[in-house]
Amino acid sequence: MMLMRNLSLFSTFLAAFVLVVGAVSTFDSKALAAGQTLEELLADRTLGDPDAPVAIYEYASLACPACAGFHAEVLPKLKEKYIDTGKAKLIYRDYPTGGDGGARATIAAMLARCAPPEQYFGFLNVLFRTQASWFSAPDPVAALAQIGQLGGIDAQTFEACMNDEALFNGIRDAQIRYGKEFDVESTPTLIFNDDEERMVSNRGWEALDAIMTGLVE
Template structure:
């Protein structure tokens, strides 16, 4: 599969690739499940997504008071949103924080990476680390590579290790998401998390884990109307798109 050219990087949020069933995911992960030590040259098709935008190097300023609060595109029942997931939510921040941010993301989505590299550090420092808000990232894989990455993050260990693994996967997205040697690149990242090659292969062969991650994606779509990534629910209000630090700060303050 062809890697998109750099001219495609301005494409808006990637629309949901429908039909990501467990069987389709398994078919797409055959190369991962059959991974062996000499598979570094094995082929896994490149992810069908826009080429990563260059990471901003300047530090983003904190939200200004005159920033217009983005308009929510819908609202869901918070109690329903916070219950019934196939896998336990991983909460970043104080579980009792008054503002709850639920993010649906795909690991191969460049807009999701933009949010985590450009907005998340500011929001974490100002709101999450101070106990004003908490963040829950839920799996919404668009393709088998994103599914594989989410599986490896879940296999990394406890909540802190899963969060750290997600951070590294976003940070190194160009190396594995658009590579012809995705298996080898994901194994390198997994080894950084302390996983052996045997654990790596066992994780990607875990059909029950695959099923549960796909169930989270399907519930997000069917019950909460998620059809693009990233999509955020802030105390139930829905916002689609990678919000800037100022925009997300304004949204959080609205709910404080």
């Protein structure tokens, strides 16, 4: 379709927005996107026991190399020591960044959110691991479509997801709100509980473990 052929030409947030959400309006995305309502699509995603005593709010961008490094190198250790043991939970929130105004990161975030909720963190893992590939692809939408297909998202659902203007706007509006309410300015940013502690950038496992040790004791 024209949307798929032309999206690779975008270089600004506005151009990307028009191309992503403006070309197709024939699908009911609320019905197709894994049966989720807009409110459900935009809801926080939680890794771990929702009742875990320590809440870690991660503000990250799927286009952020430091975020990809955190998910590859640090999150597995955090998960093993604190999340899988019920001591902490990770609440992931999208904060799209990138030289294109965050457009590619936003549509990648849309793909993950259109997946069934139980597959969300699996999609994040794949998107972070393949970040360099899809982000720099001549046609990033086609690259994301391949990832979606491998994850079980059919072409119709993917098309509907990519053209869900309300979802696109919801992710971007949330980013603005996070900046105003929680002083988030860069990615990754980790906020612990009610801003009891904060870690900006990927400072590695040792720094994170030191913070966690103080919070769980």
